[in-house]
Every structure is written in structure tokens, then in C-alpha cells.
Amino acid sequence: MTVLDIRLFGDPVLRTVADPVADPTGDDALPTLIDDMLETMDSAGGVGLAANQVGVTRRIFVYDCDGDRGHIINPVWEALGEEVQTGREGCLSVPETGGQVTRYNHVRVTGVTVDGEPVDREVSDLMARCVQHETDHLDGVMFFQRMEPADRRAVMGDIRGSEWFNR
Numbered sequence: 001m002t003v004l005d006i007r008l009f010g011d012p013v014l015r016t017v018a019d020p021v022a023d024p025t026g027d028d029a030l031p032t033l034i035d036d037m038l039e040t041m042d043s044a045g046g047v048g049l050a051a052n053q054v055g056v057t058r059r060i061f062v063y064d065c066d067g068d069r070g071h072i073i074n075p076v077w078e079a080l081g082e083e084v085q086t087g088r089e090g091c092l093s094v095p096e097t098g099g100q101v102t103r104y105n106h107v108r109v110t111g112v113t114v115d116g117e118p119v120d121r122e123v124s125d126l127m128a129r130c131v132q133h134e135t136d137h138l139d140g141v142m143f144f145q146r147m148e149p150a151d152r153r154a155v156m157g158d159i160r161g162s163e164w165f166n167r
Contacts, residue, residue: 001039004054008164009094009142013052018059018138024073025116030060034071034114037062046092048130050137053093061134065127072111072119075138077131080106080122089133089143097158099151101143103132 007013024030033056041049041062051060062071085105090098107128111119123131133143144155159165 002036003043004036004040006040006044006049006053006092007055009091009159010165011055011093013055013057014093014137014142015140016052016057017140018050018052018057020059021073024112024114030073030114034060034062037071038064038069041092044092047126048134049092050134052137052140059138061138063127063130063134065130068127071113072109072131073114075109075111075119075131075135077107077109077135079104080108085125085129087129089129091133091143093137094142094144094155094159095164096162097155099144099147099155101129101133101146103129103146107131 021027037049037051037054040054041064047065048061048063051058059074060071061075063069083105084102086100086102088098089101105128106122106124108122109119109131113119136143144152147155
């Protein structure tokens with residue numbers, strides 16, 4: 001397995017809507033990509049990683065939330081109820097900053113695995129937040145776009161002042 005380079009905010013690939021994976025079982029490169037994404041996520045200390053964060057514009061994300069580890073190809077989620085959670089979010093593509101983001105607390109996520117197995121799960125709490133955050137990435141949306149304006153301005157200030165953004 002290989003630790004891949006994580007793309008940082010400012011890279012256009014992070015604002016690109018990822019393409020659906022047409023035939024997950026017919027793509028011999030997908031298992032390696034998924035293994036490399038898991039290795040990259042682990043190396044960076046994350047709980048989720050979307051393919052475009054490593055420069056691949058395909059609808060795939062990996063996760064490891066409280067021991068629940070895996071991947072979803074072509075994920076689609078829907079809220080289950082109106083209950084929300086507000087909590088601190090960060091992002092491997094925006095190091096050293098984060099802020100309060102409100103997300104649905106319970107969601108249903110569907111998709112498929114690399115083996116062609118259907119995914120149809122109801123998830124809550126951290127896993128629900130992860131599903132929404134990583135799917136946002138696949139839609140070209142960054143977490144701070146979901147923040148209140150004052151919080152978003154603070155994150156943008158952190159980004160502009162960061163060493164990684166100004167190199």
C-alpha cells in the first residue's frame with residue numbers, strides 16, 4: 001500500500017464534482033486505490049477521506065469511525081428525521097483549522113462496495129457526520145461552506161495565515 005499525497009485547499013480538484021464509478025467490479029485499479037486511501041487516511045490521522053482529496057475525481061470515500069471501517073462507492077445519503085448535531089469539524093485538506101458545523105444526526109447512506117455488494121445503512125453521530133462531510137467533498141463542497149458566516153470567515157483567516165497555504 002502507498003500513502004498518497006493529500007490535496008490541500010486551493011487545489012481545483014477539491015472543487016470538482018467527482019464522476020460516478022460505472023462498474024466497480026470491472027475496474028482492476030479500484031481495490032488498490034481504496035487500500036491506498038485507507039493507508040493515507042490512517043497515516044494522516046483522519047476518520048474519512050474522499051477520492052478527490054488524493055486527486056482522483058471518482059465517487060469513492062473511505063472511513064474509520066469508532067472502529068467502523070470501510071469504503072463506499074457512489075454514495076448517496078438522505079436525512080432520517082430533522083435532528084441535527086453541531087460539532088467541530090476539520091479536514092485533512094485544510095490542516096490546522098476547523099470549526100462548528102451543523103449536520104443531520106441520522107442519515108441513510110446507499111452505494112456499493114468494490115466487490116459489488118450493495119451498501120444500505122442507517123448511521124448516526126460521528127459516522128453520519130463523516131458520510132455527509134465526505135459526500136460533500138465528492139460534490140466539490142468544503143466543510144467551511146456549511147458554517148455560519150462568522151465562523152467561515154475565521155476559518156478563511158486561519159487558512160490565509162497558514163504556512164501550508166502560503167508556500
